[in-house]
Amino acid sequence: MISKRNRLRNVALVAGAAALSVAATGCSGGGSSASSQTKDVTITVALFGAPPPQKSLDEFKKSTGITVKWSTIDWDSLQTKIAAASTSNTYFADATDVDWSRVGQEGKLGWFLPMEKYIDQKAYAADMPQLSSFTSNGHIVGVPFDASYLVTTVNKQMFAKAGITTMPKTIDEYTRDLQKVKASGVSPTPLNIPFNAAEGLSTYWYQTTQAFGGSILDEAGKPQFTSPDSPGYKAAQWMVDALKNGLVPAGNINVSDSQGQQTLMAKGVTASTFADYSGNVGSLYDVPASSSVTGKLQYIPTPGLSGTTANVSNPDGIGILKTAKYPEAAAKFIEWFTSAENQADFAGASGPDKVMPGYFLPSRLSGLTKLTSAKGLAGGQELTSMLKTSKPVFPAGAPVWYPQFSNAVYTNLHAAAAGSMSVDAAIKTIADTATKLAGQ
Amino acid sequence: MSTSLRIKQQPPARDVRPAPGKAGRGRRLDILPYALVTPLTLFIVGLALIPAGFTIVEAFFRVQPLNPPDEFNGLDNFRQLFADHAITASMGNTAIYVVIGVLLSTVLAIAMAVTLQKEFRGRSILIAVLILPWALPGVVEGIVWGSIWDSNTGLLNSLLNSFHVIDHYMVFLGQNHFLTILGIELVQVWQITPLSTLLVLAALQNIPADLYEAATLDGCSGWTTFSRITLPLARPGITIAMVQAIIATLNVFDQPYILNGSAATGASVTMQTYFISFQNLNFGEGYALSLLITLATLAASLLVLKFVYRPVEF
Numbered sequence: 001m002i003s004k005r006n007r008l009r010n011v012a013l014v015a016g017a018a019a020l021s022v023a024a025t026g027c028s029g030g031g032s033s034a035s036s037q038t039k040d041v042t043i044t045v046a047l048f049g050a051p052p053p054q055k056s057l058d059e060f061k062k063s064t065g066i067t068v069k070w071s072t073i074d075w076d077s078l079q080t081k082i083a084a085a086s087t088s089n090t091y092f093a094d095a096t097d098v099d100w101s102r103v104g105q106e107g108k109l110g111w112f113l114p115m116e117k118y119i120d121q122k123a124y125a126a127d128m129p130q131l132s133s134f135t136s137n138g139h140i141v142g143v144p145f146d147a148s149y150l151v152t153t154v155n156k157q158m159f160a161k162a163g164i165t166t167m168p169k170t171i172d173e174y175t176r177d178l179q180k181v182k183a184s185g186v187s188p189t190p191l192n193i194p195f196n197a198a199e200g201l202s203t204y205w206y207q208t209t210q211a212f213g214g215s216i217l218d219e220a221g222k223p224q225f226t227s228p229d230s231p232g233y234k235a236a237q238w239m240v241d242a243l244k245n246g247l248v249p250a251g252n253i254n255v256s257d258s259q260g261q262q263t264l265m266a267k268g269v270t271a272s273t274f275a276d277y278s279g280n281v282g283s284l285y286d287v288p289a290s291s292s293v294t295g296k297l298q299y300i301p302t303p304g305l306s307g308t309t310a311n312v313s314n315p316d317g318i319g320i321l322k323t324a325k326y327p328e329a330a331a332k333f334i335e336w337f338t339s340a341e342n343q344a345d346f347a348g349a350s351g352p353d354k355v356m357p358g359y360f361l362p363s364r365l366s367g368l369t370k371l372t373s374a375k376g377l378a379g380g381q382e383l384t385s386m387l388k389t390s391k392p393v394f395p396a397g398a399p400v401w402y403p404q405f406s407n408a409v410y411t412n413l414h415a416a417a418a419g420s421m422s423v424d425a426a427i428k429t430i431a432d433t434a435t436k437l438a439g440q
Numbered sequence: 441m442s443t444s445l446r447i448k449q450q451p452p453a454r455d456v457r458p459a460p461g462k463a464g465r466g467r468r469l470d471i472l473p474y475a476l477v478t479p480l481t482l483f484i485v486g487l488a489l490i491p492a493g494f495t496i497v498e499a500f501f502r503v504q505p506l507n508p509p510d511e512f513n514g515l516d517n518f519r520q521l522f523a524d525h526a527i528t529a530s531m532g533n534t535a536i537y538v539v540i541g542v543l544l545s546t547v548l549a550i551a552m553a554v555t556l557q558k559e560f561r562g563r564s565i566l567i568a569v570l571i572l573p574w575a576l577p578g579v580v581e582g583i584v585w586g587s588i589w590d591s592n593t594g595l596l597n598s599l600l601n602s603f604h605v606i607d608h609y610m611v612f613l614g615q616n617h618f619l620t621i622l623g624i625e626l627v628q629v630w631q632i633t634p635l636s637t638l639l640v641l642a643a644l645q646n647i648p649a650d651l652y653e654a655a656t657l658d659g660c661s662g663w664t665t666f667s668r669i670t671l672p673l674a675r676p677g678i679t680i681a682m683v684q685a686i687i688a689t690l691n692v693f694d695q696p697y698i699l700n701g702s703a704a705t706g707a708s709v710t711m712q713t714y715f716i717s718f719q720n721l722n723f724g725e726g727y728a729l730s731l732l733i734t735l736a737t738l739a740a741s742l743l744v745l746k747f748v749y750r751p752v753e754f
Contacts, residue, residue: 415704
């Protein structure tokens with residue numbers, strides 16, 4: 001009979017041996033050996049949003065034999081995990097997020113497998129206007145799974161109360177209308193600009209620069225906004241002036257983009273957001289649980305210098321990591337995940353059972369058309385035409401140093417708005433950063 | 441006060457080894473203790489010591505995946521860090537976080553621990569509630585406190601306005617440098633104080649009741665009792681509480697990032713480590729900055745040990 005002490009010793013030995021083997025396995029590190037198997041495999045998909053309905057995933061499994069293990073990770077942590085796993089050549093997921101702003105970096109580093117190997121590039125490009133944002137060094141790094149582009153939203157009731165019935169088509173008309181809304185007392189602070197030092201401020205500036213008729217960088221990465229006459233400079237000045245002149249709530253110095261949409265626009269505090277999220281009218285402003293202004297907000301073609309202007313796109317994509325265990329199976333999943341039918345269903349075309357929580361808009365024109373005709377999507381026609389003409393922030397693709405550049409944009413524009421530096425100094429610092437990074 | 445209270449070195453631990461001959465019977469090596477400590481040892485070595493050693497070495501290398509190859513560059517990473525205004529500004533911010541956070545959390549912890557020292561009705565419930573802020577993730581706390589500090593729709597502005605303390609909403613975070621840091625650090629103090637309180641409380645509960653009885657008999661005032669008995673004898677607990685506060689405040693990330701974004705008014709050193717490493721993919725500088733944070737933590741902790749810690753014996 002084994003004594004109690006001996007039994008304890010055996011248990012301890014097994015535990016020690018197990019720990020040793022776990023440590024040895026962990027220390028061996030190394031990447032995965034990829035398999036082309038697509039039947040009876042389990043792939044891991046890591047994205048920042050909630051998964052599609054289990055019923056949809058079950059149908060996918062039934063038709064392909066691929067089980068999807070969905071891992072929801074917040075956006076920042078996801079980028080950290082992608083970087084850590086890729087640099088250490090360790091398996092983390094088969095398919096994961098490819099953000100438009102990281103395409104240059106991730107494309108150069110070869111962290112993702114080229115998608116053109118798995119998809120019909122021509123057919124995808126014709127139906128997905130934002131696919132070009134995911135191209136780096138001639139390779140498609142990821143496929144946009146939802147459409148995200150910046151749009152102008154207006155509380156038409158507040159505008160009407162201020163006597164404005166014709167929507168502005170130019171930035172000057174837009175500014176005058178906002179002043180009119182303010183002067184009428186309908187909203188003392190009618191414009192929402194998120195001045196919190198975060199990515200949302202950078203993208204707001206890109207859209208405003210587009211509205212003033214210009215771009216941020218040329219193809220070589222040279223800044224296009226240094227002269228006071230340049231659109232980028234004027235856009236920065238316009239945004240900061242809007243805060244200083246009281247068009248924007250003073251507290252917006254520390255308000256993020258989503259926070260402003262939820263607490264100011266959806267509550268009727270502000271009357272317009274110049275660079276809002278596409279899809280917000282249907283998914284936020286018209287939802288009684290989150291909004292007190294249901295049915296009162298609409299998209300308007302974004303006002304520009306001498307007429308309406310194009311919308312800047314910032315889509316979310318999905319790609320296959322180079323360390324994926326089952327790249328072929330992951331490709332099948334991406335094809336299914338980004339099909340027109342599923343995209344429309346995820347956005348609510350076939351009722352609540354197939355809705356993917358947090359999903360905005362289909363990235364395929366055919367998906368958007370299907371959605372619009374199926375459920376009368378709020379502003380569906382406007383959104384479809386805006387998606388067709390939407391433009392990437394950087395036509396030549398996001399530079400490899402984009403994250404560093406964006407950090408300089410939002411920290412310095414925030415500082416200019418807070419009054420700790422002038423707009424001129426902020427623009428100069430941003431331009432110097434771009435010049436230095438482009439020259440490296 | 442006649443009670444003699446001395447703080448002195450503890451005697452060395454008694455040698456409990458068995459007498460020669462007894463343990464050596466059969467000369468059989470008892471591997472049980474080793475097997476028991478193996479998992480923990482592997483855990484510490486694998487997840488703390490090896491990464492720490494790796495960080496120290498790589499801090500002296502240029503490690504930029506976008507700009508290969510990796511190569512030894514001496515102190516260049518450190519030079520670059522000190523030449524970057526954003527980094528030096530964040531070092532200044534972090535120093536203020538540490539000073540405010542450590543002092544405030546320690547004072548509050550002592551006050552709360554003294555309050556909780558004696559038994560009273562509902563004490564257990566109060567301790568359970570007290571621990572809640574410590575159990576919450578920093579991100580959640582940032583979001584909760586964001587709705588309090590919010591300059592457009594925040595609770596604090598609403599309250600101050602209701603009581604006619606202010607006539608228009610104030611901007612608490614993002615504009616004034618010191619106010620921003622204070623607002624952010626108060627949130628962290630709210631988080632770390634519960635653990636500090638429990639550490640100090642544990643030290644207070646070791647103090648023999650007869651010391652307090654003697655003080656009462658001698659007619660000591662409450663303040664004298666606190667300053668001559670409670671405070672000196674709680675020093676080990678206070679030291680641990682201060683060290684954990686130093687570690688937490690030197691590594692503050694969630695609260696400034698959630699409440700103030702990346703703005704220079706509140707950015708901390710750990711935020712910069714994240715930006716350098718995972719935004720700019722400059723791992724060499726990231727390692728160097730991590731090493732500096734570790735050294736700063738070590739130095740500050742040693743200072744606390746030197747000036748606050750005293751071994752006590754009852």
